[in-house]
Structures are given as structure tokens and as C-alpha cells.
Amino acid sequence: MKPLPAPSPTSVRITGDHYQWLIAWSGCLTLLRENAIHAANPVISVGVEADDAGNLDDVVLRRRTPPHTYSQVKYTVSSATPVNEEYLTKPSPTGGPSILKKIAKTWRTLTADGIDVDLAIITNRAPDPSDPLIAVRDARTQLLLPKAADGTARSKTGQARTRWAQNADLTDTELHDLLSRLRFDLSRELAHVHEHLQLLMAVCGLRNDSHAVDEGANWVAQRVRDGHRTITLDMVKEAVDTLDLRTGPAHAILSIATLKPDPLADEADHTINWIDRFETDSAYTKRRPLVPATWTQLQNDIESAPAHLPGRSDVSVSGSLRLAPAFLTGTAFRMVTGADLAVLQRGELWSTRDTYDADCEPTVNEHDIGQGDDLAIGINVTVKAHDFTQDVLEYLREQNIPASRLLILTPPAGPQDRSVLDSHAANALAVGIRDALRRPARTHPRIHLFLACPMGLALLLGHRWNRLRPTVVYEDVGTANVYEPAFFVHA
Template sequence: MNLPQPAAGPASRSGVRRFGDHYQDLIGWIAALRVLHPSNDFKVLELEVNGVGNIDDVVLRSASGRHHYAQVKWTTNPTNAIDNTYLTKQPAQKGKSLLQKFFNSWKKLALAGEPPAMELVTNRVLDPSDPLLGLMDGRTDLLNPAARLATPGSAASTRLDEWAEHLGCSRGEVLDMLDMLLFKPGLSVNGERDRAQSLMLANGLLADSDALARGVGIVTDWVLEGRREITIDDITMEVERMRLRSDDPRAVLLIQAINRDQNPGDATVALDWVDLYEGDSPSARRQPRDPASWTVMSNDIDDAVARLRARGLHNVVIRGAMRQATFFTVGARLAQVTGINVAYVQHGTPWASDSPRVAVPEPQRSLMSLDAGNDLAVAVGMTIDPTPAVTSFAEATNLPARSLLILMPVEGAHDQSVGGPGQAVAYAQSLRNAVRAQLESTPAERVHLFLAGPGGLALLLGHRWNRVAPTTVYEDLGPGCGYVATFNVDA
């Protein structure tokens, strides 16, 4: 679903409905979903409310008193970075800079006795070369405590002094404000759509593209009507009016394996392994620095599953940036045979384990002799053919397998081989059954599993991976670099 971008329309904040307004409405719908979910602390949503300074676009009122105030900024060119110029530039008509707006709002809210959490929400990227902004902690979205530790005379310290002069305040006041100012950069429309759809699933709502458009439209109507305060009852009434309800609320399990999520507060349970991995970017993170970390991560998954089960939660939405082996293992630990259902938003479409099956041709099967042991190696190639890489790895490492079972779509591997959630369910069943059949004809003590396909399919395959031999799942290390053994799954 692409949010519409009309050239003109009903009166709004600027008199014309622009894409930036739709982006803000999408952020507003996400906030409404956070209020709606029973596990959240937020009780009231406010839109462009008066009396809070210049951070009034989206306000979430918390029962605990830690309210969140978001300033939403859209740009047609998100490569225009958040840098010192962007934060301190003042409009020609004697207006305030963005930094001044945050500072003035912080002072106003602090005087009112509220401990505000202020957020800059934008699709712009953060300038990593800035001596102060480059200190932002990806785990907290804050510049502090790193800014407080800036050594005198350093570039970061100099920038703090420049900000104090720009704001007409002390350096200490700048640092105090930065304790409350969260930077949420790089929030693209597609990324926020996926987040919204995950939250819709978590709330037991329909979550396809049409449902998302209707949800965002609810916020658009509130804005055009001049609604300022939205309660949970208001949101519930609109959800029912728009016929968005489909199921009971779900838990959210967030796995931050190769990249951090900027909104871990959405999750019922959140895991963060980013610092365990080699590499300084998601594409480079393929294995941990210490091989023993696979055991740490495996134990973390078990602990997360135990926490969900202890709370009686049997429907789980999976979120986060992870690779094939992790998707598969999470699905296996949340196994279908335990009565749990899982769901994941795959490129804007919810793939759920209980989606109605859509028939697909049986995968093409071929068997290659390895003659290096009594185990069975399995290569699943949905998006690419992994056979050359897997056979090369098996030979180089003397993988203890008698044979390699290769499973691919009948039309060959390609990036559109799985046409949606129903086909993913059918493929998960067929792929598992093919491995079962091979084990029936030639028993093996262990399966060595290599996957190339959509993450959602790996999740659903793991979810149905029962009555199969104990399995070691491998992760691809990149072209020509082989594989690494990751998790073990008892099946």
C-alpha cells in the first residue's frame, strides 16, 4: 500500500493535504495502536494539542506520568541529514530554530513538573560525522551520557558550548535537556508501515494494506475535525466502526539480531544481540565475535518463550532484523505443536502460521551423495540455488552427512517464489514433509539445514518442524565465505 499523495485536498495544517501530513497521520495511527494495546502504559493520544510548546504533533499521555511528546518532520529527500545546521537554522521571519523549539518546550514542561520524553521523529538520517550527534546511543536514542562525558576542548564539547550560546543558556541546561530528547531518525514510510501492521496484528486487528489505509484514515479524519484528545474508548469505537477487529490481542517478540529497532517499547519481550555480532552494519553482521554467543542467544530465545508462556500468551507477532537461521529457530521454539501461533509482516503483508493454505506445486527434490557420515544435509533454495555453496562447504568441512537433499520450487529459485502467506504455509508443510520422507527411507541422527528464502518462510518452516531428526541450522556468511553452524533444534 502506498499512502496517497494528492496535489490538493481538504483543509489541513497547511491548507493542503501533502505527503508530510500523511506521514504524520501514519505516526499518529501508530501512537493510537500503542494506546490500544493492553500491555502499554499509554492511556490518551493527543494531536497538535495546545499548551506543550512546539512538540505537539503527537503526544502520548502515560499513566505513570512520563508523557511522550513527538515533533514529526518529513522531507522529500531523506538524505538531507539531521546535522548542526538543520537543528540551529532559524527561519528568515524571526522564527525559532528546531533546537530552540525543543529547548523552550523542555523548560515549559519542566516548570510544570512533568518529566517529558521529547522525540524528533523523522525520515531524515542522522549525520554520523557530527562530533556531537555522532555520539547518539542506538540503544536509547539519546546523546547522553556520551555528551556529558565529552572531554574539555574536544569537538563534541565545543559543539555543546555552541548550542548553549545559540539557546542563551548554560551548558548544564543543554545537557539536562538532552537527557529528555530522543532522536528517531531514518523512519521511512515503508518501515513505519511495517511497524503499524505489526502493531495492528498485536492488537488483534486486520493488518493488510487496506486495513492500514483505513487506520491511517481514522487519524486523518480526527485531524481534519480538529479532534485534540483521543481516549482508548474513542480508538476502540473507530476500530469497530471500520470493522478492523479480527482476533484477540497478540504478544510482540522483538529480536534485534543484526540491527536495533528504534521502538523496542512496542514489544512484550525484546532481545538485543547487536553488540554480540561482528560488523558495523546490518549487512555485515552475519556471525557473533565469539562462537559461544550462539549458546547465549539460544538461551535468550528459550527465556523469551518461557516468559510469553508464563503470561498465557499463545499468539505472537515476531518483529526485528534477523537472518534465516534465527527466523527458523524462533519459529521452532514457538512450535505449532505447543498451541502457539506466530505471525510476521513480510514486505508489507502479514504472514501468519494459521493463514489458510494456498496450494503450491510440490518442491522439486534432488539427492546428492556426500558419503562423509550418517547425517542428512538439506538445502532449501527458494530465492537462490544454494547447491554450489553448500556442496563446497560440505566438502571443505567434511560435513558428516551421507547425502544432500536439495529442495527448490519447480519453476526454479527466484525472489517471488512465495506468493503470500497461504503459499508460505503450504511450502512450510511441503518442505517439512519432504525431509520427513527422506528420513523415512534413509534414517539419520541429525539434519544439517541450509536456508535461502524469505524470512517469513523460515519462521513458518521452523514453526512446523516437528517429527524430524534433531537439526543444526546454518547461516550464510556471504558469497564465497561458506556457512557457520548456529542453533540446534530438537524436532
């Protein structure tokens, strides 16, 4: 690919403005969604270059009850300067106060009446891994604390704290208080911001194509040009109607991450973060809990999730999870509870609300086991038929699972990659599988369930797992035995 020419100053300024409008549109979506799901303390307005917000006025989220969020948005076309002490403490190009000193002054002003605040630097600049304080940033909270408070005054960390405090005209205690509220939201590349907004628009029940994202950002830009520094809920609702963005209801967000960080975790109404509690450092090889963590603990966390969500029947599951946890999540919000579930699958929202013309009746193949009274079921949508069947049969026999027979269910055209293309097809197949199993399962005390399908289908199937027998759900853990029991689901 031929390199692009160096950007002009005008291009840099326009891109930087667009970056800020995208961040502001994200705040508008939070405003819209939190009020739609009746969140406990929703955002009530979004400020853009707000008055009385000092150096943190780029995007301000005002909530019904403080703390409000005050953000400084910084964009650069060059990665030559990371976020570090030099970047934060050097004077401005005109010789004015440093970024850190401006933030400290704003913080003092905003908290002069004793009201707490949430502060953020949002930028596409990367953190400097060699900086004593920035390097200890907690990726989960985006805060430098608690590790930035470690070490004596003579340590590298302590000496850096002293320099920061002197630059900002703060005492050591004041610097600690500031750092307990100042989030460093770093490495937010323009492409990542776009992707994040597409996810957020989907769970808001809006069109989430790239054009829709830009329409939202451009709408914010026009409001600013028209002199509106405060964007209200009514203004955002009007924009949604004017831009024809609405596709469905807004969802409460349940974030479950077992493989890699969830881009929507910060917006989630409830978060289950098991990334560090699963084996290996690679998202591609994480398959089972890391001792002492157990499947039972994960099941308890997932099954308690409904109690942590706002009183809303529409729930969107975000994050990264394997098939057994996805199925279990579906059963935690199964249809008989009145909940409607949605999940992002390949960038599209698969929802239990989506209709279809007719149930998709699966093909059923039966294999004799003769080891007990239970029923083994394999649902294979994506794996070569012979390989999946042999893996399940070998596991059942080697582990002496007390099953009398194994039923293998596949789509009518057989298992293949992308055999379920969209939400409508997934719902039709989930209902067809459930209905095909109800009568055969009646005479068995227990089901042993093995899955090879899209994650979204596993969730939709769990949602409809009613009028069936108690079920042991197995996970493919990539060992010599292939599977291990993960969860037990009551009928």
C-alpha cells in the same frame, strides 16, 4: 523524469499537517496493539495538539504509568536546513524564542511536580554531520547522550554545550538532564513513515496497503477538525470497525536484527540487536557473528526471547535475519508451545494461523553419503537444483559429516524464484516438508539441515519442527566451504 514545480505555501502546510496526522495514527496503532497484547505499561490515550503540553503538544502518548511521551513534529519540503545548533537555537521567524528554548520551558513545566517525561523531536530533516552535538547522536536511542557529555568545557563539544545551555536558559546540569530525555527522531521521510505504518498496521492485524494508511491518517485529521484533542482506545477500535481495517489479531513484536536496522524496533516488545555483532558493514554481506560473538550466544538470545514477551500467543517477528536464525526463531516458538508466529515477507504477513486447502508434498531426491548414521537434509526452494545439491554434497564430504545419506526436498514444480508466493502456500509446503521427513528421520540419531528458501518459510518450518530428531542447522556463510554449523536444536 520532469522536475516538479516548487510547492506553494498551501501545499507545504497541507503536507506538513498530513505528516503530523500520520505520526498521530502511528500513536493510535501503538495504543491499539499494546492494549490488545496486554503490555505491562500500555498507552492509554493519544493527544493531538494537546492541552498543557507546551511546545511538545503535536502528538502525546499518555501511558498508564509515566513517563508519557511528548513530541514536536516538524516537516519541511526542503533539505537545505539540517538539524543543528543554528536550527535549534535561532529565534522564531517572528522573533520569538528558539525551538530549544521552547522545549526547555515545556520540559520544566511538565516535570515541575517531579514526574519524569519522554520528549521527542520528530522530523524529516536530516542531522548535520558537522554539528558537535548532533553528530554524536546515538542512532539506537536517538539521544545525544552519552557522547554529548564527553569533552572538557574548552572542547568543541563542551563549548557547544555551553551555547545550548545559555540559549535555553539552563544550567549545565539541567541541559544534561534535558538531553537524557530528548530524543532526536530525524530523517523520517514521508515515504519512510508510510512504510513504517504499513509494517505496524500488519502486526496490529489490520489492512496495511497504502490506502489503509491514508485512511487512518485522515481519520485522525477528522477527529482534530471535530475538536477531539484526546483519542481513546474505544475511538480507535470504532475507527478500525468503521474503516473495515481488521484482518486478524494483534501481535506482540519480537525484533531480531542481524543485517540492518529494524524499522519496528522502537515498537517491539523485545529487541535482539546483533547488527554490530555480525561481520562486515554491508547488510548484503553480513553472514556470521564477528569474533568474539558466537552462534551460541545468538542462540541463547533467541531462545530466551519467549520469556521477555507479554503473555500473548500471537507473535510477529520483525527485522532482518538469515535462514538459520529464522529457523531457530521458529523452533523457539514451535507449535507445541501454543504460540502462533507471523513474519513480514515481501510486505505481506505470513502467519502460522493462515489456512490452506491441502499439504504441499515436496519432491524428494536421495543421495548416498555413507559416512555415518546421521541424516542430511537440504531444503531447496529458490536455488538452481544442481548448484545447491553439489554445494551440500561437497560440504558433507569435505567436512566428513557423519551422514549416511542426503535427502534434497524441493517444491513439486522445482526450485525457482518466488516459487512460494504467499502465506497459504508457505504453510502448506512447511507442513508437507515436515511430514515427508518424519518417517525417514526415525532411524537416524541426528539431522544436518541446509536451507535455501524464503526467510518466512524458514521461520514457519522451524515452528513446525516437532516429532523429528535433534538437528544441526547450517548457515551459508559465503566462504570457500560455503556452510558452517550455526545452531543445535533439540527435538
